[in-house]
Amino acid sequence: MDLRNHNFTEDQVRERIFATKSSRLYNYLLETKRYLQCVRGFNCSKWPVRYPLDNISSRFISEHGSNDSAASSSENSQDLQRIKRSSSFIYGLDHQQNYIDELSASSNLAVLRVDLRFWHGSNNDLMGSLEQSSISRLLEESILNTERHIDKLVLRVADTSSKILVTGDLNAGKSTFINALLRKDILPSDQQPCTMIFCEVLNASKNGNKEEIHAIKNISNYDVTNHSTYDIIEHSELEDTVFENEKMYQQVKIYTKDNRDSNDSLLHNGNVDISLIDSPGLNRDSIKTTQLFARQEEIDVVVFVVNAENHFTLSGQEFMASAGKEKAHIFVVVNRFDAIKRKEKCKAMIMDQISQLSPETFEEADNLVHFISARDMVSGSVKPSHEFEEMESRLKWWTLEQRFKSKLAPAQRYILKVLGDLAIISDENTSIASNIIKEINIALKSGMPLYEALLEMRKAMCKESETIIDSSCAKVKSHTEGHLSTTLSNLEASVFKVEWPGLFSAINYAEDVLSGMAIHLEHEVLECEKFGRSIITNAKKELMSLDKKRFEFENIDKEDNPSIRPLEATIIESDSEAMDSLTHIGGISNGLDTLGIHLSDFFDIDWSHLRVTGSLGFSAGSLVLFGSKMSNINSLFNLIKVSTNLSPRVFRGVLMLTACIMGAGSILYMFNETDAVIRRNIAKRIKSVLEEESFVGYHTDRLTTETNRAIRPFVWQFQSNFQRMVEAEERKRADHLRSRHLSQEAQMFFDDLKAKVNELAEKVYAVNANDSFK
Numbered sequence: 163m164d165l166r167n168h169n170f171t172e173d174q175v176r177e178r179i180f181a182t183k184s185s186r187l188y189n190y191l192l193e194t195k196r197y198l199q200c201v202r203g204f205n206c207s208k209w210p211v212r213y214p215l216d217n218i219s220s221r222f223i224s225e226h227g228s229n230d231s232a233a234s235s236s237e238n239s240q241d242l243q244r245i246k247r248s249s250s251f252i253y254g255l256d257h258q259q260n261y262i263d264e265l266s267a268s269s270n271l272a273v274l275r276v277d278l279r280f281w282h283g284s285n286n287d288l289m290g291s292l293e294q295s296s297i298s299r300l301l302e303e304s305i306l307n308t309e310r311h312i313d314k315l316v317l318r319v320a321d322t323s324s325k326i327l328v329t330g331d332l333n334a335g336k337s338t339f340i341n342a343l344l345r346k347d348i349l350p351s352d353q354q355p356c357t358m359i360f361c362e363v364l365n366a367s368k369n370g371n372k373e374e375i376h377a378i379k380n381i382s383n384y385d386v387t388n389h390s391t392y393d394i395i396e397h398s399e400l401e402d403t404v405f406e407n408e409k410m411y412q413q414v415k416i417y418t419k420d421n422r423d424s425n426d427s428l429l430h431n432g433n434v435d436i437s438l439i440d441s442p443g444l445n446r447d448s449i450k451t452t453q454l455f456a457r458q459e460e461i462d463v464v465v466f467v468v469n470a471e472n473h474f475t476l477s478g479q480e481f482m483a484s485a486g487k488e489k490a491h492i493f494v495v496v497n498r499f500d501a502i503k504r505k506e507k508c509k510a511m512i513m514d515q516i517s518q519l520s521p522e523t524f525e526e527a528d529n530l531v532h533f534i535s536a537r538d539m540v541s542g543s544v545k546p547s548h549e550f551e552e553m554e555s556r557l558k559w560w561t562l563e564q565r566f567k568s569k570l571a572p573a574q575r576y577i578l579k580v581l582g583d584l585a586i587i588s589d590e591n592t593s594i595a596s597n598i599i600k601e602i603n604i605a606l607k608s609g610m611p612l613y614e615a616l617l618e619m620r621k622a623m624c625k626e627s628e629t630i631i632d633s634s635c636a637k638v639k640s641h642t643e644g645h646l647s648t649t650l651s652n653l654e655a656s657v658f659k660v661e662w663p664g665l666f667s668a669i670n671y672a673e674d675v676l677s678g679m680a681i682h683l684e685h686e687v688l689e690c691e692k693f694g695r696s697i698i699t700n701a702k703k704e705l706m707s708l709d710k711k712r713f714e715f716e717n718i719d720k721e722d723n724p725s726i727r728p729l730e731a732t733i734i735e736s737d738s739e740a741m742d743s744l745t746h747i748g749g750i751s752n753g754l755d756t757l758g759i760h761l762s763d764f765f766d767i768d769w770s771h772l773r774v775t776g777s778l779g780f781s782a783g784s785l786v787l788f789g790s791k792m793s794n795i796n797s798l799f800n801l802i803k804v805s806t807n808l809s810p811r812v813f814r815g816v817l818m819l820t821a822c823i824m825g826a827g828s829i830l831y832m833f834n835e836t837d838a839v840i841r842r843n844i845a846k847r848i849k850s851v852l853e854e855e856s857f858v859g860y861h862t863d864r865l866t867t868e869t870n871r872a873i874r875p876f877v878w879q880f881q882s883n884f885q886r887m888v889e890a891e892e893r894k895r896a897d898h899l900r901s902r903h904l905s906q907e908a909q910m911f912f913d914d915l916k917a918k919v920n921e922l923a924e925k926v927y928a929v930n931a932n933d934s935f936k
């Protein structure tokens with residue numbers, strides 16, 4: 163809609179255009195901030211946002227608060243082009259050098275640079291010294307700073323007021339000039355240089371329509387609605403405060419009413435609230451502070467008051483040169499012109515100075531340079547001169563005009579720069595993500611056969627390790643069982659070597675036989691234990707050779723599994739422990755330990771057949787036979803059978819004779835066979851005791867169990883080594899899958915961001931902030 167066709171005044175048209183553009187830029191600023199927050203959130207929670215390394219500068223080049231007036235259409239156009247052509251880079255997991263090379267060809271980031279003051283070196287060193295996570299953290303900080311700056315710009319775009327800074331040489335008449343604009347004697351003025359602090363004059367509407375003077379100690383905390391952030395002073399105290407400033411105030415804000423018509427008033431002109439800031443006169447102490455003040459973003463216009471009698475002093479020249487860099491145009495008021503006699507000469511000299519100090523201002527001199535006498539206007543008692551009126555209307559026009567440049571253009575320019583950076587970052591991250599996905603797909607595909615082979619190998623080798631332990635235990639079992647059973651069967655033979663000392667030492671002999679058999683048995687048990695150890699040693703060797711095969715499994719990266727120790731090391735460390743577990747503790751049998759010599763050990767009595775044969779038996783009549791063996795008895799009965807054909811008398815005689823012979827034979831036999839009887843009886847008793855307590859079974863079980871126990875930990879370790887290898891492979895695959903998923907997410911996120919950034923950039927570019935009437 164063309165507003166000029168609707169009978170609006172020029173100011174109204176300008177204001178409406180300004181309001182529309184402000185509102186659009188306001189929303190674009192918020193949208194840009196949302197994108198930054200999204201990138202920051204993505205960086206924190208999902209994906210360390212990759213950063214073009216050639217944008218890491220050793221000094222943080224802050225774009226914040228940069229030359230607002232330098233914002234130009236051509237620069238914005240360049241930013242837009244930068245967004246459109248933001249290039250893609252090749253980057254992969256192992257392509258860091260490639261990455262750096264490619265990056266050198268990339269466009270530069272304008273705002274989202276990271277601060278790397280601590281780093282001095284080449285990009286190659288950088289990759290070594292800086293992890294991706296550190297760069298991401300720095301980027302996050304940079305994004306946060308950018309968001310904070312956007313917050314400031316949002317406030318600035320939303321702020322409808324404008325600020326005019328009035329500065330100039332000492333005693334040039336700055337305070338008088340402001341009073342003249344307000345038609346009020348509000349600021350103290352003196353012939354002596356007097357203003358010590360910045361005094362801002364604002365419309366009372368900004369303070370709930372109350373006329374008050376706020377003296378502020380800490381301007382950064384100042385809040386007009388919070389009384390604790392300032393002191394209210396009376397107008398009568400203002401002079402002392404401004405001239406002496408004993409309480410060290412940083413700034414004074416004077417809220418005043420301008421009862422004039424809005425067309426006449428500068429403070430409330432119907433469209434924009436304008437505030438005027440009186441500053442201390444320029445000298446060596448104040449010039450830096452005033453330069454800084456003038457550079458502030460909220461200062462829309464700088465009015466430089468020159469004393470017509472002095473022209474531009476050195477301080478004035480210095481200020482003009484420095485302010486000209488920030489604000490190309492300076493509104494120059496040459497005051498005290500009434501005191502000049504040769505006015506044209508004075509004008510020419512001052513114009514000459516301006517042409518050198520600020521050519522832009524000189525070019526717009528009709529609008530921007532005015533020769534006046536402010537003192538004539540104080541209190542509004544006098545009708546303003548034509549020059550003063552002209553200056554006043556030009557100042558109002560210039561202030562409103564400048565708002566486009568000072569408020570909207572920086573915001574527009576800043577948004578385009580941020581969007582340009584986001585486009586470059588999006589491109590880079592999309593490209594990196596896509597390369598990561600490709601590499602992961604290759605790694606997953608090529609790793610699959612290896613993984614399957616590993617699983618297969620684990621299955622076979624774990625089975626083999628179980629076989630080793632089972633066959634070892636089976637060998638120990640059968641050996642112990644067989645060996646100890648044979649030992650028991652041949653127990654008598656084990657003491658053949660014990661010498662028979664004769665009948666009178668039969669007890670000693672029996673004791674020797676008993677202990678000899680016990681020693682023999684223990685020796686045989688030890689033999690079995692020794693056999694068990696040899697089996698364990700073999701089993702370990704077999705396990706070690708299996709473990710070597712595991713360790714040498716092709717392509718398995720040992721560095722991935724640092725926790726897996728070769729089995730050999732563990733076996734060597736625990737060797738003696740494993741062997742000791744087979745050694746019996748205490749005696750080999752409880753019964754054997756308590757077994758003593760019995761009287762029956764000396765007699766060969768078989769109670770089950772009710773027969774007694776022995777060394778001392780000799781009763782033929784009672785059919786109880788002594789000192790004979792089964793062969794004797796059989797002979798006797800054969801003899802009896804033969805004798806049944808004899809007469810009773812003869813038979814009795816034969817019987818008696820036989821008994822005598824047998825008795826004598828038995829005595830003789832006793833002398834000859836006692837050692838064998840003792841051995842036999844003791845062996846029999848030992849066997850019976852050992853059978854009762856399952857001697858063979860006990861030792862067989864013990865050695866089998868201990869063999870199992872000695873080998874089992876190594877089998878477990880071997881199996882767990884394999885398990886860890888498999889788990890490491892599975893972890894690697896899971897990591898790959900996770901990174902692929904993240905990379906896919908990142909690819910989509912940055913693709914989407916790039917599209918949104920492009921779209922927004924077009925809209926921002928379409929706001930012609932530099933031209934208020936288009």
Ligand SMILES: Nc1nc2c(ncn2[C@@H]2O[C@H](COP(=O)(O)OP(=O)(O)OP(=O)(O)O)[C@@H](O)[C@H]2O)c(=O)[nH]1
Nearest residue numbers: 333334335336337338351352355356357443536537
């Ligand atoms: N002749 C003449 N004197 C003026 C004019 N304007 C101001 N003065 C006088 O110049 C002196 C200084 O005026 P101020 O307004 O205090 O000057 P200032 O620049 O604010 O002074 P500082 O802030 O202290 O540097 C006063 O005595 C004024 O009366 C003018 O237009 N003509």
